[in-house]
Amino acid sequence: MSAFFFFTPTAVVYFSVLFQTLYLILYTLDLMKNRRFQFLKWLMNNILILSYFLFGVLCLYTGIIMLSMSWSYIDWRYQLPSVILALITGTYYTIAIILRSKAFHVLYFLPSACIFVFLFIMIFPGIIRALWMGLIGIITLLLVQLFFLLYRYYVQKSNIHWLNYRLFKKNYTFRNKYWTLFNWILWALIVTESILKLSGLSLFIWW
Amino acid sequence: MNGILSKANITTQGENRQKTIIIKSVLIIILLIPIPIYFLVVNLIYLQAPVENQPWVSWFDDPHQRVYVSWETEEDTIGVIYYGTDYNNLSLEITEVSAKRIHHVILEKLTANTKYYYEINIGGEIFGEGEFKTAPLSIVPFKWVMISDTQRMLGSGHHWRTAKALKGKNYSFIANIGDLVESGNWKEEFHSFFHIASSYLKKIPIVPVIGNHDSYGTSLFQDYFINGMNNPHDLFYYSFNWSSVHFQICHFPYGTESEIELQVDWIRNDLENSLILPFRIVMFHVPIIGGGFYGYNENLDTHILPILKEYNVTAVIHGHEHHYERGLMGDTMYMILGGGGGTLDPGLRPGENTECFAVTPSYTEVYADSSTLNLKTFTLTGELIDDYTLYI
Numbered sequence: 001m002s003a004f005f006f007f008t009p010t011a012v013v014y015f016s017v018l019f020q021t022l023y024l025i026l027y028t029l030d031l032m033k034n035r036r037f038q039f040l041k042w043l044m045n046n047i048l049i050l051s052y053f054l055f056g057v058l059c060l061y062t063g064i065i066m067l068s069m070s071w072s073y074i075d076w077r078y079q080l081p082s083v084i085l086a087l088i089t090g091t092y093y094t095i096a097i098i099l100r101s102k103a104f105h106v107l108y109f110l111p112s113a114c115i116f117v118f119l120f121i122m123i124f125p126g127i128i129r130a131l132w133m134g135l136i137g138i139i140t141l142l143l144v145q146l147f148f149l150l151y152r153y154y155v156q157k158s159n160i161h162w163l164n165y166r167l168f169k170k171n172y173t174f175r176n177k178y179w180t181l182f183n184w185i186l187w188a189l190i191v192t193e194s195i196l197k198l199s200g201l202s203l204f205i206w207w
Numbered sequence: 208m209n210g211i212l213s214k215a216n217i218t219t220q221g222e223n224r225q226k227t228i229i230i231k232s233v234l235i236i237i238l239l240i241p242i243p244i245y246f247l248v249v250n251l252i253y254l255q256a257p258v259e260n261q262p263w264v265s266w267f268d269d270p271h272q273r274v275y276v277s278w279e280t281e282e283d284t285i286g287v288i289y290y291g292t293d294y295n296n297l298s299l300e301i302t303e304v305s306a307k308r309i310h311h312v313i314l315e316k317l318t319a320n321t322k323y324y325y326e327i328n329i330g331g332e333i334f335g336e337g338e339f340k341t342a343p344l345s346i347v348p349f350k351w352v353m354i355s356d357t358q359r360m361l362g363s364g365h366h367w368r369t370a371k372a373l374k375g376k377n378y379s380f381i382a383n384i385g386d387l388v389e390s391g392n393w394k395e396e397f398h399s400f401f402h403i404a405s406s407y408l409k410k411i412p413i414v415p416v417i418g419n420h421d422s423y424g425t426s427l428f429q430d431y432f433i434n435g436m437n438n439p440h441d442l443f444y445y446s447f448n449w450s451s452v453h454f455q456i457c458h459f460p461y462g463t464e465s466e467i468e469l470q471v472d473w474i475r476n477d478l479e480n481s482l483i484l485p486f487r488i489v490m491f492h493v494p495i496i497g498g499g500f501y502g503y504n505e506n507l508d509t510h511i512l513p514i515l516k517e518y519n520v521t522a523v524i525h526g527h528e529h530h531y532e533r534g535l536m537g538d539t540m541y542m543i544l545g546g547g548g549g550t551l552d553p554g555l556r557p558g559e560n561t562e563c564f565a566v567t568p569s570y571t572e573v574y575a576d577s578s579t580l581n582l583k584t585f586t587l588t589g590e591l592i593d594d595y596t597l598y599i
Contacts, residue, residue, distance in 0.1 A: 199249070
């Protein structure tokens with residue numbers, strides 16, 4: 001068997017709980033309306049956008065890996081709900097960001113995703129071990145974030161109007177009410193699946 | 208008039224603001240509450256497991272004629288055990304000498320390959336009962352089952368589902384390859400383990416292996432399991448023969464150099480003495496190689512694997528990593544059976560030696576006769592994950 005690293009869908013669902021909960025908290029508090037703390041707002045927004053995007057890539061990677069392996073179907077009632085949620089979350093955090101943004105986003109999102117996946121699969125196949133041993137993984141992620149921020153700063157300075165999408169922008173339109181509903185349903189499913197998984201069950205195995 | 212309207216507007220705005228704050232607070236609470244509540248409830252339920260534990264059976268080095276029966280009571284008590292080969296006539300009897308809470312009674316001079324029934328009486332009342340079968344002296348086909356890492360970790364874990372899957376099944380014994388509990392110095396963890404396991408331990412004797420979690424702090428593991436009671440340095444190792452297979456259980460909760468140093472002679476001598484049997488199975492908690500969190504153990508690879516190869520060990524069974532894995536270390540087969548109860552591994556990196564793996568709750572059933580060893584791994588709902596046969 002060739003050596004490659006992947007997260008298990010169960011773990012991805014646990015992490016998704018953190019991501020989706022944080023997302024909804026920020027969304028509910030509507031922090032972006034606050035005119036104070038501009039720099040912090042800017043910093044947080046950028047860090048969150050990239051974190052969510054990279055986490056989305058990870059979710060998609062995990063979901064696809066699981067679906068492409070025959071063994072993922074062995075215990076499908078246990079695995080499949082997590083795989084489906086990983087794919088939904090992954091699509092939501094990655095593709096949605098790209099599609100809702102102007103085409104120019106692709107220019108910086110895709111390279112960051114490629115760098116991340118490359119680092120993740122090729123250089124740190126044992127990323128957990130790396131995190132465990134020397135926090136190398138964390139430093140790498142921070143460096144990716146730093147490059148991303150520098151890049152965004154540079155683009156902003158050059159007056160290119162691409163920053164028209166805010167991940168946490170709250171807009172009371174009819175369409176966004178459904179979007180909010182979707183977020184809450186996704187959160188509820190992820191939390192339920194996590195709790196069931198922690199008890200040895202899943203959304204398809206109740207007892 | 209305008210002033211009054213403005214005042215009214217300000218009041219309405221204030222009320223709206225208040226309303227928004229309340230709604231937002233409620234939403235934030237809804238978002239934050241489920242997981243902490245879950246952990247709280249699970250822990251409360253988990254800690255409520257009864258102290259009194261139904262009996263379990265295990266042995267030292269000769270399960271064909273000597274086993275021990277254990278149980279735990281809330282208070283210091285003296286128990287009487289009645290046992291025999293006829294369920295309706297338990298003609299043999301042993302009364303404990305002194306009162307204790309964790310009880311171990313050794314049954315000796317048993318007949319090989321024979322089913323025994325037993326009943327424990329405390330103060331004239333039946334405390335528990337069970338059955339076991341002694342090992343055969345000759346080679347006869349038999350089946351045993353293996354699980355590992357039944358600790359609960361986060362949440363309740365799935366040991367209860369494993370127990371449900373094993374309940375009522377007929378195996379010669381169950382080997383638990385370590386980390387029976389999350390914290391070996393916490394009595395409640397053992398109470399909970401036995402409470403869940405009692406559904407299968409009533410009919411299936413246990414072959415315990417010590418894990419790193421079992422040996423935390425002032426470990427209680429060896430209070431509950433006395434298989435290694437005569438060993439030096441408080442180490443939990445032992446071995447026994449069952450039909451065509453020699454089983455060697457080593458004390459490698461971490462696989463450190465000092466653990467190896469203290470056992471290496473025993474491992475070598477024990478394997479040397481087992482060469483008359485067709486199969487040799489070695490069980491210890493920490494894997495030599497594996498595709499999970501811990502991966503590779505250099506100490507075990509350098510000092511133990513060559514010995515296992517030298518004595519043609521059929522299979523090495525591990526736990527520690529929370530997934531199922533089967534692979535080869537040269538010609539020696541290894542298995543990792545970490546799907547017994549704890550939270551499964553967050554990430555995996557199957558190596559070039561890995562032949563099969565799954566991140567799912569599982570147990571492994573083994574059939575042995577004089578020339579074959581068939582290992583089948585199942586999910587808790589009975590789907591076959593892996594089927595592998597070894598021949599002499």
